[in-house]
Amino acid sequence: MDEVKVLSPATVSNVVCGFDCLGFALEGPRDEMTVRKIDEPLVRIINRDDYGLPDDPAKNVAGVALRALIGTAQIDFGFEVEITKHIKPGSGIGSSSASSCGAVVAANRLLNDRFSKIELVDFAMEGEKLASGAKHADNVAPCIFGGFTLVRSVEPLDIVTLDFPPLFATVIHPQIEIKTSEARAILPQMVPLKDAVRNWSNLGSFVAALAKGDHELLSRSMDDMIVEPARKSLIPKFDEVKAASLAAGALGGGISGSGPSIFMLSKTHDAAEMVETAMHDLYSKTGIEFNIYLSKICPEGVRFI
Amino acid sequence: MDEVKVLSPATVSNVVCGFDCLGFALEGPRDEMTVRKIDEPLVRIINRDDYGLPDDPAKNVAGVALRALIGTAQIDFGFEVEITKHIKPGSGIGSSSASSCGAVVAANRLLNDRFSKIELVDFAMEGEKLASGAKHADNVAPCIFGGFTLVRSVEPLDIVTLDFPPLFATVIHPQIEIKTSEARAILPQMVPLKDAVRNWSNLGSFVAALAKGDHELLSRSMDDMIVEPARKSLIPKFDEVKAASLAAGALGGGISGSGPSIFMLSKTHDAAEMVETAMHDLYSKTGIEFNIYLSKICPEGVRFI
Numbered sequence: 315m316d317e318v319k320v321l322s323p324a325t326v327s328n329v330v331c332g333f334d335c336l337g338f339a340l341e342g343p344r345d346e347m348t349v350r351k352i353d354e355p356l357v358r359i360i361n362r363d364d365y366g367l368p369d370d371p372a373k374n375v376a377g378v379a380l381r382a383l384i385g386t387a388q389i390d391f392g393f394e395v396e397i398t399k400h401i402k403p404g405s406g407i408g409s410s411s412a413s414s415c416g417a418v419v420a421a422n423r424l425l426n427d428r429f430s431k432i433e434l435v436d437f438a439m440e441g442e443k444l445a446s447g448a449k450h451a452d453n454v455a456p457c458i459f460g461g462f463t464l465v466r467s468v469e470p471l472d473i474v475t476l477d478f479p480p481l482f483a484t485v486i487h488p489q490i491e492i493k494t495s496e497a498r499a500i501l502p503q504m505v506p507l508k509d510a511v512r513n514w515s516n517l518g519s520f521v522a523a524l525a526k527g528d529h530e531l532l533s534r535s536m537d538d539m540i541v542e543p544a545r546k547s548l549i550p551k552f553d554e555v556k557a558a559s560l561a562a563g564a565l566g567g568g569i570s571g572s573g574p575s576i577f578m579l580s581k582t583h584d585a586a587e588m589v590e591t592a593m594h595d596l597y598s599k600t601g602i603e604f605n606i607y608l609s610k611i612c613p614e615g616v617r618f619i
Numbered sequence: 620m621d622e623v624k625v626l627s628p629a630t631v632s633n634v635v636c637g638f639d640c641l642g643f644a645l646e647g648p649r650d651e652m653t654v655r656k657i658d659e660p661l662v663r664i665i666n667r668d669d670y671g672l673p674d675d676p677a678k679n680v681a682g683v684a685l686r687a688l689i690g691t692a693q694i695d696f697g698f699e700v701e702i703t704k705h706i707k708p709g710s711g712i713g714s715s716s717a718s719s720c721g722a723v724v725a726a727n728r729l730l731n732d733r734f735s736k737i738e739l740v741d742f743a744m745e746g747e748k749l750a751s752g753a754k755h756a757d758n759v760a761p762c763i764f765g766g767f768t769l770v771r772s773v774e775p776l777d778i779v780t781l782d783f784p785p786l787f788a789t790v791i792h793p794q795i796e797i798k799t800s801e802a803r804a805i806l807p808q809m810v811p812l813k814d815a816v817r818n819w820s821n822l823g824s825f826v827a828a829l830a831k832g833d834h835e836l837l838s839r840s841m842d843d844m845i846v847e848p849a850r851k852s853l854i855p856k857f858d859e860v861k862a863a864s865l866a867a868g869a870l871g872g873g874i875s876g877s878g879p880s881i882f883m884l885s886k887t888h889d890a891a892e893m894v895e896t897a898m899h900d901l902y903s904k905t906g907i908e909f910n911i912y913l914s915k916i917c918p919e920g921v922r923f924i
Contacts, residue, residue: 335820466824472839474824504809507845514819515640518826519771519779525830534777
């Protein structure tokens, strides 16, 4: 086998009370990627879309992730990667993560699955480091493992896959840019202990609710005292979108990643459609362009085709 | 039925990364309590032990909890409560909570279980308010529901019972006094966001580990960056007890309640016994008197006899 094609999914991280640890994978959108063995011991990137991402493997997230894998695998050949992105860069639904993960999962198949999923997460995090300046696994973990994942620790890397009931996400992506540096600078360095306690009580309950399939508890647990209040000012109409989504039947939701996307979880596909309509009606009046995605939470991460 | 006897268990709260929300019930020690209907519309307390606890129902935790229940029930009779405590007051394993919970659970049986468990937690919290100055459910929730409980919110009261695998606790109670006010004053008001994130990642993982019955993950998740570092200086030989317990095979543990008791969780009864031996050997050299309790985590809270 000299060529592998994969579909690599969008992911939502910083799930409400699970800032910096909790994420999930969407069924779609997914990037299309083809990875081929090449004789030269290097990485070649071919971008098949119009996003103007770098072809230089040292500046491309898929490139640096593959280089990390190659460095560990100690192989004398290389990989060519053809990427057709459907997840817009900067959307806050794990676009860079999808590229990094798709590349290493596909390359690993060409190495007869030599590496474990956790090792692949480690390689893919090199892409995140290039994209955001920090090694974090919030998006790459669900992108590779699928479903809901909790990053218990980055060093050492410890990823917990969570059981969960059927759930649907509606994600609105307003076409505005939020700089990662700005989203980070707006966060408090110190937080009141009592707010931290409320956050961890909610996250513990959220995990229990997923395990029990208790949608009402899930809904009550989706409350964030710390990050959402700080960051929501960066997203036009955040409060209104949230209120309209809850009124339309969403269980809860918040900022996806560091924004600008907003996600809402629903118990059924029908409810997620009602949320989509509510989001659409509200954002149509803003003059800001936007996309809306409706997807089930997908137990499967990067998929082979 | 005019008389009910119950055994009300010791409980561990502030379980490592679950400060102010996570607790569990022990099989023992348990207080013995008998509650009787009396014609007079009042509460009468009879203490059958040597702890010198107040007989005045307004100053006794069982008394105020029963008064809260009576106030809501709007009944024209009262209750007499006979209490034989086996859980030493001030031990940090929920002594006041055992008294309050035993009283209201027994009285509720005499009212044909008119109130739900969550309502009983609310009444029992009045006892906690008397004992510590704050309405909190960390001990009363596991005392009434049994097993592991997570208090998601106090107002409104929202309690989550957690699935869990067989587990054993070894608890050492050094016979020293820690004032609740001192244990509270030593806590930081503000905490670094990055430490809070580590705590909630660990609590989320702890809950997932309980649900999965994954003892290794449970062990890795028992890490507290925030409360233990602040409070451990109040407990002689805390670090040494923890290190010796882990070396003896404990999964992890920490301060029980606000101390001075230290608890350790183990996968098997044999391991919990090894931990008991290690604690005993270590504390025997301190000159401080102590008790050690070994108990399974009990799925049952207050028990009728």
